[in-house]
Amino acid sequence: MSQTMPPENLSSRLLTVLSLPLFERVHELSILFDRCSLRQVHEIFPHVVHSIFGIDGNPLGWGLRTTTLENNPLQFQTLNQFFGVCGPWMRVCHRLLVDQYKFELDINLLPAKFVSLLQNGQNPSFYAELINVETMMQQVSTLSLNAFDFYVIHFVLHALQPLHSINPIAMQIHNVRSKTVYLKLVAEYLNNFLPLVPDARIEPVHFSSGVKAPQPLPAQALQPQRQPRYIKISSSYRNGGNVSVGGGSPSASVGGNMSPQSNSPNASSQRAYAWRSESVLHFFVDIWLRYDIESEHHLPSSDFVRGVRTLVKQVHFFANGAQLDHSSLCALRKVSLSMVKVRIYAFIVGLIDRWPLDSSLMVVLELWLSYIQPWRYTIAALNNKAPSLSYRPPISSCFDGFIIDNLIMYTHVFTQLMPHFGRLDYTVYRNAFMLYRLATIFSQHDLVDKLQRFEQIHAGNAFGFDSPQRQVNIMNKSVSPGTQWNQSVNTSSVKLFSFTMQTQMETFLLVISMARNSVLRDIAKLRNEIAEKQRSEGFLKNFYKKMFGECTQEEVTLREFSRIPEVLRQCIDAFCRTFNVDQANLSMHETLPEEPSIPSAPAVQNFSFFDASDTLDTSKLNPHQMSLNASNLHAAVDPATLPIQTNEVRALVRILHFVSEKINKKYGSQLQGFYVRDDYFGKVSRQLLYAPMTEQWFDKSSGHVEICENLVPPRVCLRPLGSISALTTIGCSMILGQLVWGSPLLGIFILATVLLVYIMLQALFS
Template structure:
């Protein structure tokens, strides 16, 4: 038995441990948990959880949402091992279950919409035995949770912290595709506690916990008067007796659904002793995350939170699709899991689309929606698929017809809500074009389009699970703040996706896409001409030298990016034309009409720019395509010497060469500038050796709005090309050549330098 920590030293010891650097903190905390008695662990456990997730302190907590494998691999692995499903913290959570000890959670930490449901008595039966009512005010004040539920609910609430608006590091990380340790843990927890396979083991397997005794029922006024619409729990799932764990499954027949030691037990209580963890995880993630009130919150949720919700949606699909193969008591929970998500996902996604900025980050919202409306991608058969996920197009089985009918509004109305947003995107950016491609390929699947057309004609208005689309929108209107224009986003009077009105709208939309594609083609042709003209002026030798050393100008990088866009947009146009029966000949016939002046003042409208110095700016005269062209004329210009280190460069050498270059430029900057502007032959040589002056431009958003900042960079020395691998390879080959021919490696370097000097002098002579 481990030595017990003296009680008088416990508090000071905990404070000392929590103030240590992360690696030492995790190590010492694991030792502290082992040394403390069960009662002492109960005393320090809530303080540790609050420290982890930044409750009443630093909102960053332990940095779960700011640590990635790229920016700190050691810290990433340390946190993942400590918080994993078989890690020390999860072991402590299960250790504390032995004596049914409860921890109090203030409901003010919960989302406001969720709190109002609890206060109004509309909470599902899962929370009936968790709520504590304050006797004087007759209101719910706290939730009584066991250790596992206490940790999980804090873990879920942590995602709602607007870290991207508090911490610059979080802002940078949440705007890229890097996976934080928090997102990795989300996927690990959901995959463990909501397994796809019926025979999956739910870890930890071995822990001592009997069925929890039920808590006293709340006051009668807080009891729901009728079964909550959004839960739809079957009677076989509701009427089972006592609950386990933190308000666990109220059915004696609901078990863990696995071939593990606990599932083979003939005792019903043994099943309940393990199944409640899956129910807790499902309820906390769905009820808290999907009740995030996007309309009333000051901060837009971060992209990593939306990615976490997508992980939840995908795992619930996996979990629900496993019901047909699961004959254990966990099957009942599998059957109701998808209906819990369905009740809230519509309002959540519509709110996101309504407020999300029109840039490539919209992809995270699009992927969330596409994941929900494609449950056939998340089945047991999909696990054996070896093709890339985005290209995976499984056939849509008839067993998903019920899902499509019940969620028809998710396909039709959200598509129509997204369409105007896609009409305002800038398609000179490849990621925006690819985003449209993702939408087009999903809605061009022949079997999906056939089902949507057939079900919309048969079931529209009477089989959405909410009686009608109008009834669902009305219900969603009641769940948001007054005055929110939901019906502007969803117009029920013209809600048919496959109608003549929608076909006309799609033709107008595809005309804009075709115009954007033609604009990109013109930009590509112009850029190719500029590159060809520059290469002709530089001569054959310099171009050959650049090819050998792998040097690539910014124009060539932009051209590679642009060259992928026209084909992607063409495929989008083809796909949408097939789906909505639009004649492409109409697009070719009308695509030049918007540019033809119909009145004498029309050219002024066509040349309109946000940078017009006149006092008569009228943005209502701009169509979305013109807006995107104005936006695409803004580009940041950066000194090539300060670009990020490339993969074909030696990092340490490039940094050293940059340091040497800066020293030379700082000391001899005026002399270098004088040589550069000379009109004689020495000036021509200087212009061959030095980097040309330029004006750096970048966007400053620190003041709350975008400002263009400029900085004039004079002629300068840049030794960075010597740090590239091709340059080092050439130097090495010259040394080998000198050694083999003359027995002196330095002679080879001297000959190489002489050849380069002669080349530069010839270039200067004919420049």
């Protein structure tokens, strides 16, 4: 170790380092940690953690949730290497475990539900050695955590920051599928500390200490507000686990010093291996799945939901390895899934209730589908899995217990989702694909058979409680206020395979069939428009476009549209098989007018937002009509300003756009005069210049959607020269000129001459 940093310079040096740009900050911070003594590292460690995650300052922190490989590759790699499981930061965290240094965490930073649980004395035994109780108020005030736990709990809490609502950069990133460095680290931490493979090595391996020093419980221990009515012994206890008090969390069986191996001679060495996994599992599950969606002002961001999905998938992997694991992690594997189970239902139901009706609903759907398919996350499935979402591993009988215990997750969540799917716009491919994902999962023959059989047998005890009435009471507390499940357990409204549900699915599939027919009509209309445009442009221009692979915006839209009818057809077929719906009842309506009447609903007229009459009553529009009307509203932008495509050279396109803008700005009036001329010169100008158009876009800055327009005059656009096909043509002409005439410039001259003749002929016959 280098010379120790003088204490009087430590604080000022730390402030200087934390104010540096990221790359220099990481480098200087690593040097600072090497120069400091262990006591000095303990002194500055919490300040660095607060800086990383923006505690009492900039909520972006070091940008873990706004940095992606696409927007900043260097910063992404720097953060990923620094915070990785084998990176410098993890070595610092484990270095502080030598003397079991403790750090205080204010419980006000924790979710409100979690704080309430701690204050009421209902905390799992895992937190018994961590809580500090204020003697005067007899309330939990702080948690005493070692360096590793202190960092991990702040890392987990960082996902709850509503960055998407307070920072435009985060809003843009969280609404796309880009993976931030935070999500990359989430997957890395969970895969390392909750390993899939039994007896896996958890990094970092070498550190001086590691067993959590037991904290003495407060002299006057916190007691639950209500005494437990009965004691329920879980299956994990019969396999070597501990007693779990009824109504408490299953996680209690692995907390604190109550490790399943605590009576064995090598309990200390076993706990030294397992305690980090206990901390990671408890912090991620207890904090993330206790996010109170109903009471929070901000809806969680999509990247947070994707992080929860990563957690669910890794817990499945972790739990499914219990039968093959004989290490100290075995007991933790056995209870990990039950820790998720008791909270995941309320979490997903709350998300579905508040999530907007657009294609971003896919992240919530994928979270739910990941939880209800544990057979996808086994060692065998991972080794045999084809790289496709269409892979359907067989459902072994060993998962029957999971399906029975989580039957409510299959039935109630499905029935809650269907009204949302009935209001989606299926002219958008992502919405159609979302329905396809749901349909294909619930059309698996072995899954449908199991659900039908278990729903008939275990419908009254679907959530693993000791009585059907207790199950209903818990569900009533989990759902949103004002929503109550029927007190009769065997109610048909919650049964997935009943005549009532079959009737509802038939009505739903009728709406999907009409949406499919509407898309088919739009495709036919768009094809006619493209064909008419091609006829007006002439043979030579169409041949040129096909030769160089140029596509218009209409052709791109048609290609997107053309995928939708087949996807919707497969959805209809799958749901008909699952719910025994006769497709003949749907085909009878295919020749009816735009909006046939739905059973039990009054007939409605074919209203439209584009009706010019003064008697339009939009309150009579049903969701399907609103979807069809909304699909007629499209933003129109200048093709020259579209995002750079993969078949274009990014730097060259930007240069050509800059040159085009300069030409248009300087000679705009002359170009417009050339374009409107009626003689042959005007025809040539119309072949060379982009046609005038009206740009349209949606402005939401005022709180409501407004359609804005801007008239774009005739203009020069050199962007086509930046495509790879154009550059390839120029290169081939230069090579041909060199080989045939001995001069590459002559090849370019001949190419330009051919293009000029082509344009003049095209103008002549236009």
